[in-house]
Amino acid sequence: MRCIFCKSESTNSKSVEHVIPESLGSKTIVLPQGLVCDKCNNYFSNKVERPLLTHPSFRNIRAWYQVPNKKGKLPSVKGIIAGEDVDISLKIGKNGKFIIQPEEEKFRNKLEIQIDKAANGEVFSPFIFKLEFDPPKKEMSRFLAKMGLEFLAFRFLKNKDLIEFLIDSDHYDPIRNFAKTGNNSIEWTYSMRKLYPIETKMCHPVTGELVMAGFGYDLLLNHRRESYFIFLYYGFEFAINLGGPSIKGYEEWLEKNDQISPIIERNGAKVVKEIIDGKDTFVIRGDLDLNTGRIFDNKQLKEYFI
Template identity: 35%
Template sequence: MRCLFCKQDSSNTKSIEHIVPESLGNKKFILPIGYVCDKCNNYFAREVEKPFMQLNEIRLLRFQQAIPNKKKRIPIVEGILNERYEVKMERVIKNDEIYNGMQIPPELFSKIQNNDIKNMEVKLPAFTDNNIIKSNKVISRFIAKVALEALAEKLKHRDEGLEYLINDSQYDLIRRHAREGTTPDWPCNIRRIYKMNKSWEYNDGEIGQVIYECDFLFVTEDDKIVYSEDAICAELYFIIILWGMEFAINIGGPELEGYKGWLKRHNEISPLYYDKNSDIFK
């Protein structure tokens, strides 16, 4: 077996590759062991996923939604107490309950003990549904990594599916972008599709939030898929929605015109909520 990214032998791999990081609430969307080697797995954790998680918007999102990382830690957010004192707010999950805490400097603690401060109001920055993250290289590399892994997961039940992705040169550009950051400007289309706190009713009657959902979209000028010599003549886009925010990236190259054109032709409906290309991966 070879690694999806570095194409080197990955037979002795021990780590499990989460397509969407655990720090975004993913537990089940993973690749079989060996699809991504330990070296690439560790690299992505340090150089791709960590910078994404450290984006201010993502930190605020994880704090507000109480999303812990692998070590069960929720990001700490800085705030202002009574318009004057800098404090740090923290959230801890214990026994399925969320506890809020506040880290304060020693001098402030003394004032509280002496009843010099009786009423406390803390102002915190907030990530709301009106905040839209702007595309940048950190986001682009993260989505590129997720996109190629999601495609590998989609093809995992096909014979030689992994080898196809490794050997086909059309995936080398996005592969290098994710693994090495070789393309300075590879834009993502980012917009909000639904509110982050939207409640959904599942088939079993349970109510909950959708953390993430994703799929692929083939785009042509007339929305008709053309097959030529066992190939699909269309642009392939990957779309993922995280807490209501839709991220779209072109698998083949750093441009979005095809996707934007598709949206205009379909009343700006997200491809994840439109009957499209339903038979491609069957």
């Protein structure tokens, strides 16, 4: 067994690799022991995933939608009180309301408020925190590079020859090295666009109830035979080219296909605005074929596994 990143012998490696980190709510897309060696696994978790997932862009959304980290702990929110940056914890009270409390002692005595979860997470005086999403570019592209190569390996799992090809092919060396070292001489461009509001819902594939549309992912092969890893996170869509640092081919694909999303409309689904319980609500309707590798908001899907 060899590691898909450093190509070293990895038969004795113990860790399994989560393609989508558990801290984003995913438990299902896992590579077997050794496909990512212990050393690379640790490196990615400390140097690529942690800095990005604790950045306010990810952290505030994870806290607001109650996505715990792999130890089951909910992240705090990064916010502002009286002009100072502070960490604010969010807990769900017995009455179902959010209890919001600054973590720092000096603010603790004056502030503890309760709000309805439905209030939508924007600005609450005297607390200010926002669900803004503007992740740091270098970290985000390395994160996408790592997930993309691993997802390709996940698709190849049943075929040993394809895994060997993925490891030996120099076609994937640039993205491998970029994920592994963050090579400073390369800027690995990715596409990011907002497709629908953060609050958008989808139908639970088993029970049919409306749940948060958390994240999704897929591969797209375009007419140039470039493969793109597509990642959808609370309405934001990212695309990274696994063969080189240009997204020209993706932009061409979007232009030819009326800017549709490879994850939503390409599969016959669409986002529509409906009035539910008297409120305007965005919902993804239509068939989402989960067998192609998508999963939405694992936690709210109540352990629905593909």
